[in-house]
Every structure is written in C-alpha cells, then in structure tokens.
Amino acid sequence: MRIWSSQSISDKFMRMTMLVSGVALLLAYVSFLVYDLYSLRQELISSMATEANIVGANSVTALLFDDKQAAESTLLALRNAPQVRSALILRPDGSEFARYLRSASIPFELTNRLAPDETQRYWTKGRYILLGSRIRFQGGQVGTVYLVAETGDVARRAERFGLISAGMLIICFAIALFATSAFRHLVTDPLTGLAETAQIVTRKRDYSVRAKIPPNSDDLSFLVQSFNEMLEQIQARDRALEATRSDLERRVEERTAELSATNKELEAFSYSVAHDLRGPLQHINNIGFLLQNSSEGLNEEGRMLVDRLHEGARRMSGLIEDLLNLSRASSHPLHRTLIDLSHIAEVTAGRLQADNCGRQVCFIAAKGAHIFADDGLMQVVLDNLLGNAWKYTSKMESAEIEFGYTEEEFGTVYFVRDNGAGYNPRYADRLFRPFQRLHSQSEFTGTGVGLATAYRIISRHGGKIWAQGNVDQGATFFFTVPDTET
Incomplete structure (x- = not known):
C-alpha cells in the first residue's frame, strides 16, 4: 500500500x-x-x-x-x-x-x-x-x-x-497502456491542479490562488469551478474578518489604555486620599484623648460621645489601612523569594490571639508550606484570610481555624478553613468584590476590602482564589500560587 x-x-x-x-x-x-x-x-x-x-x-x-x-x-x-x-x-x-x-x-x-x-x-x-x-x-x-x-x-x-x-x-495491454497514457491527463490534470491549489491554501493560508479550469465542460470542470467559487467566498470572509479583527484590536487597545489610565488614577487617588486622611484622623484621635482626660471631667453623655468618636476614628483608621493595602496589592512590585507560609500563618495566629487574649481558639497549621512569592504581599493575604476566620468564629463556643495545603494534579492548593458563620453560596460572586459584605455591621464589623485585596495579590502572582461554605457551617478559602522562581 x-x-x-x-x-x-x-x-x-x-x-x-x-x-x-x-x-x-x-x-x-x-x-x-x-x-x-x-x-x-x-x-x-x-x-x-x-x-x-x-x-x-x-x-x-x-x-x-x-x-x-x-x-x-x-x-x-x-x-x-x-x-x-x-x-x-x-x-x-x-x-x-x-x-x-x-x-x-x-x-x-x-x-x-x-x-x-x-x-x-x-x-x-x-x-x-x-x-x-x-x-x-x-x-x-x-x-x-x-x-x-x-x-x-x-x-x-x-x-x-x-x-x-x-x-x-500483450498487444491489447500495450494498446490499453498507450490509450491510458494519452487520455489520463484529461482526468488527472484537473485533479492534480486542484490538489496543488488546496495544498497551497492549507500551508500558506493564501485564498487568492485559483485552480485552472479545464477547457471541456464536464463534471471535473464543474468541480474546479465550484472550488474556485468557494475560495472566493472564503477570501471575502477572510478580508472581512481581518478588517473586523483589526478594528477590534484597535478598540481593545484604546479601551485597555483608557482602563489602565483610569485604574492608575483611581489607585493614585485612593492612595492619596487614604494617606492624606491619616493626618486629620490623628488630630481627631488627639482631641478625643484630650477630652477624655480633661481635668474638668465629662459627664456620662460626654463620655459616650467621646467613645463614639474613638470608635468612628478606629473604624476610619481600619478602612484607610485596607484602602492602602488594596492599592499596594495592585501597584507594589513583586519580589519573589522562597517563603514559609506555615510560619507566617503561625505568627499571624499568635498576633490575633495576643490581641484577643480572652478567646480560646483551636488553631492548626500544617508544616512545610513553602512557595516562591512576595513575602510582604503574602503576609497581607494570610492576615486577611486568618483575620476573617478569627472574626467569623467569634460567636462559636469552640472555634476552630486551620491552615493547610493539598497536592492536586494541577499543583499545590493552600487553604484556610473555619467553623464560623459561613456565608450564603448564592452570593459567593460578591465575596472578592471591594466594599461588598455578606453580613451587617451589627453582626460582624468590617470594610469589605480584605478579600478583594487577597484576590488582587493572588491574581498578580498568577494564581487563583475561591471559596466554599454554607450558612452556619463555616467557610474554606482556597488559593494557588504557581511554583516558579521567576
């Protein structure tokens, strides 16, 4: 064969x-x-x-x-x-x-x-x-x-x-050979030309070539003519697609440039506002401190107003810090090094325990979670994920928080799991949007910026972050970071 x-x-x-x-x-x-x-x-x-x-x-x-x-x-x-x-x-x-x-x-x-x-x-x-x-x-x-x-x-x-x-x-065979040699070109030449044209179109993507139409009007002529007509239609569609693609690329480039400029302006604005608000906020805190420690003293209503002033200043300070972290997540240059996520998780959990010494939380951290990533940014990721777990288990009698990792076919998956309030899976798409919260301030305080910051940091590392959970059944946040030293 x-x-x-x-x-x-x-x-x-x-x-x-x-x-x-x-x-x-x-x-x-x-x-x-x-x-x-x-x-x-x-x-x-x-x-x-x-x-x-x-x-x-x-x-x-x-x-x-x-x-x-x-x-x-x-x-x-x-x-x-x-x-x-x-x-x-x-x-x-x-x-x-x-x-x-x-x-x-x-x-x-x-x-x-x-x-x-x-x-x-x-x-x-x-x-x-x-x-x-x-x-x-x-x-x-x-x-x-x-x-x-x-x-x-x-x-x-x-x-x-x-x-x-x-x-x-032998004579008949010779006659058949001669007759076939004499007339085979009438059949094979159009087919050979058609095959060569198809090969050129396939290899060079050149739809302007045409197959030669045989002089006689038969089925082969109709076949070659139909093939040429098909090439003409493909060429016309290719030109239209090329024009559309060029126009689309131009529009995408323009829109990308506009969005990039807008994002840079917004990030600069957010950073500037958050940074500039620190001074006035510090003055407010100082005035509140002076009022609270005034020699003349305050009545009960005055003390209540000063406490509200301190609480508002504290929340404002947290929001400013979250805005600065969100801005750094997009603009901070990446410096990848080999870091120990297990150690960062343990240090973060220790700090949370120290800040809330009255709570008893069972914290488990798997050993050996090493990745190549930006140390400072990954610190922010674990601060937000562990801080969320700490916050949403605050109403649990036996709070449990776990940091760990699993090996999957596509790489290592890290996770933070808790047995806290959880969330409604119907609104899972809002978890990583800035200023989107699934619980009211009366239930759990927050700014709705922490998970959005973690999402930006993981995305900048080329990884993915997602969540699984249910109401009153806790939540688990998963993320991946590509295993690379570059």
Missing part, C-alpha cells in the same frame, strides 16, 4: 487502469484457454466415439464368423487416426479377439471395462483417454471395442492457442 500512497493522482490512475485492464485481459485469456482445452478434449472424445462405431460396424462379420484376420485388417484402418495409439476388440465373453498397436513400445493395459448395462463410456488416465463401445448386431451384443488415444495433440494445439492468445494479450 506504500506504493499507492506515495504516488501522484496521475500515477495512481495509470496504475489502476493498468491493473484493471491486465486483470480483465488475463481473465479473458484464462477463460478462452480453459474453454479451448475443454472443446478440444470433447472433440477428441467425439472423434474416438465415431472411430469406435466405425470399427464396431466393420467388425460385426469378423466376430460372427470368428475371422480374426479380418478384424485386425479393420483395426489397421486406425492408422489414419493419428491420435489413436491402440485398439482392442473383445468377444462377448470378454476374451481378446483382435488388437492394434501403433507402436510396439506402447503396451495396452485394459484397466477399465464397461459395466453390463453400459453401451459407451470413457476414462482418463494421465495424458491418455480410454473409450469403450459395445458392438451390436440385430439387437444383440456381439463384442466390445476399446480405443486408447493420446491427448498430446490437444496439448500442442492448446499451447499454440495459448501463445497466440498471449501475444494478443
């Missing part, structure tokens, strides 16, 4: 035509040869039957009068039948009456005999045919004649016929 697969359409067509023609001519040659052999053989048997009938008719008198010499004279007439090699006449009792041998070197062995109810029959043995025939006179049997003929003449005639047929076969 390799020969066929490596040839061109023209060569394949040529080989196929020669194969079909050769098989057809060969089958015709074999059929005629077999038929000729059969016909010559049947002709020989028919001739032997005629000779046996003649010998039998001429031997009736000799058999009736037991004239052996006359019978032998009758058999000598078989010399005019060169295919007959020997003959034998038997009496009715089966004894030999007369014999004929064309050559003394050829023995006559009667290996087969007619059955009592048989009138005539022949047997084949090698290249000889034995024919037996009853000699009858006035309805009775007076003897039997057997003739032996050689099929050598038949074989020689068949050989001559085979040579002649073989010569005709």
Whole structure:
C-alpha cells in the first residue's frame, strides 16, 4: 500500500487502469484457454466415439464368423487416426479377439471395462483417454471395442492457442497502456491542479490562488469551478474578518489604555486620599484623648460621645489601612523569594490571639508550606484570610481555624478553613468584590476590602482564589500560587 500512497493522482490512475485492464485481459485469456482445452478434449472424445462405431460396424462379420484376420485388417484402418495409439476388440465373453498397436513400445493395459448395462463410456488416465463401445448386431451384443488415444495433440494445439492468445494479450495491454497514457491527463490534470491549489491554501493560508479550469465542460470542470467559487467566498470572509479583527484590536487597545489610565488614577487617588486622611484622623484621635482626660471631667453623655468618636476614628483608621493595602496589592512590585507560609500563618495566629487574649481558639497549621512569592504581599493575604476566620468564629463556643495545603494534579492548593458563620453560596460572586459584605455591621464589623485585596495579590502572582461554605457551617478559602522562581 506504500506504493499507492506515495504516488501522484496521475500515477495512481495509470496504475489502476493498468491493473484493471491486465486483470480483465488475463481473465479473458484464462477463460478462452480453459474453454479451448475443454472443446478440444470433447472433440477428441467425439472423434474416438465415431472411430469406435466405425470399427464396431466393420467388425460385426469378423466376430460372427470368428475371422480374426479380418478384424485386425479393420483395426489397421486406425492408422489414419493419428491420435489413436491402440485398439482392442473383445468377444462377448470378454476374451481378446483382435488388437492394434501403433507402436510396439506402447503396451495396452485394459484397466477399465464397461459395466453390463453400459453401451459407451470413457476414462482418463494421465495424458491418455480410454473409450469403450459395445458392438451390436440385430439387437444383440456381439463384442466390445476399446480405443486408447493420446491427448498430446490437444496439448500442442492448446499451447499454440495459448501463445497466440498471449501475444494478443500483450498487444491489447500495450494498446490499453498507450490509450491510458494519452487520455489520463484529461482526468488527472484537473485533479492534480486542484490538489496543488488546496495544498497551497492549507500551508500558506493564501485564498487568492485559483485552480485552472479545464477547457471541456464536464463534471471535473464543474468541480474546479465550484472550488474556485468557494475560495472566493472564503477570501471575502477572510478580508472581512481581518478588517473586523483589526478594528477590534484597535478598540481593545484604546479601551485597555483608557482602563489602565483610569485604574492608575483611581489607585493614585485612593492612595492619596487614604494617606492624606491619616493626618486629620490623628488630630481627631488627639482631641478625643484630650477630652477624655480633661481635668474638668465629662459627664456620662460626654463620655459616650467621646467613645463614639474613638470608635468612628478606629473604624476610619481600619478602612484607610485596607484602602492602602488594596492599592499596594495592585501597584507594589513583586519580589519573589522562597517563603514559609506555615510560619507566617503561625505568627499571624499568635498576633490575633495576643490581641484577643480572652478567646480560646483551636488553631492548626500544617508544616512545610513553602512557595516562591512576595513575602510582604503574602503576609497581607494570610492576615486577611486568618483575620476573617478569627472574626467569623467569634460567636462559636469552640472555634476552630486551620491552615493547610493539598497536592492536586494541577499543583499545590493552600487553604484556610473555619467553623464560623459561613456565608450564603448564592452570593459567593460578591465575596472578592471591594466594599461588598455578606453580613451587617451589627453582626460582624468590617470594610469589605480584605478579600478583594487577597484576590488582587493572588491574581498578580498568577494564581487563583475561591471559596466554599454554607450558612452556619463555616467557610474554606482556597488559593494557588504557581511554583516558579521567576
């Protein structure tokens, strides 16, 4: 099959035509040869039957009068039948009456005999045919004649016929070869041109090429013309797509530039506002401190107002810090080093425990969580995730917080799990949006910026962050960081 697969359409067509023609001519040659052999053989048997009938008719008198010499004279007439090699006449009792041998070197062995109810029959043995025939006179049997003929003449005639047929076969094959060579281009050239054009289109993506249309109006011309029309349609669509793609790329670049500039302005604005608010907020805290420690003292209502002032300043300070972290998450340059997340988680948990010494929280941190990432930014991620877990387990009698990691097919997945208040999965898409909160301030205080900051930091590292949880069933926050030193 390799020969066929490596040839061109023209060569394949040529080989196929020669194969079909050769098989057809060969089958015709074999059929005629077999038929000729059969016909010559049947002709020989028919001739032997005629000779046996003649010998039998001429031997009736000799058999009736037991004239052996006359019978032998009758058999000598078989010399005019060169295919007959020997003959034998038997009496009715089966004894030999007369014999004929064309050559003394050829023995006559009667290996087969007619059955009592048989009138005539022949047997084949090698290249000889034995024919037996009853000699009858006035309805009775007076003897039997057997003739032996050689099929050598038949074989020689068949050989001559085979040579002649073989010569005709070669001539016919040569004519078919010439005719195929002369006319194959009418069929294969358009197909070859079509294949070459298709190859150019496939390799170079050049839809401007066209296949040559054959001069005659036939199915091949219609095929090539349809192929060219298809290329024209594809070329027109390709031009339209290219124009649309160029316009889309231009718009995307413009919009990206606008968004980038806007984001930079917003980040600069957020950082500037948050930074500039620190001074006035510090003045407010100082005034509150002076009022709270005034020598004249405050009444109960004044102390309540000062406490509210301190609480508002504290919340404002937290919001400013969260805004600064959110701004740093987008603008802070990455400095990747090998860091120990397990150690950072333990330190963060210790700080949370120290700030809230009245709470008992079961904290578990898996050892050996090492990644290449920005130390400061990953500190912010764990501060937010562990801080959230600490906050949302505050109403649990037995609070549990766990930091760990698992090895998956796509890499290492780190997680922070708690058994706290959880969240409604219907609103999971709002978890990582800035200033989006799923709990009220009366339930749990917060600014809604921490998870958005963690999302930006993980995204800048090329990783992903997601969550799983349910109401009153705790929550688990997962994140990945690609394992790279770059």
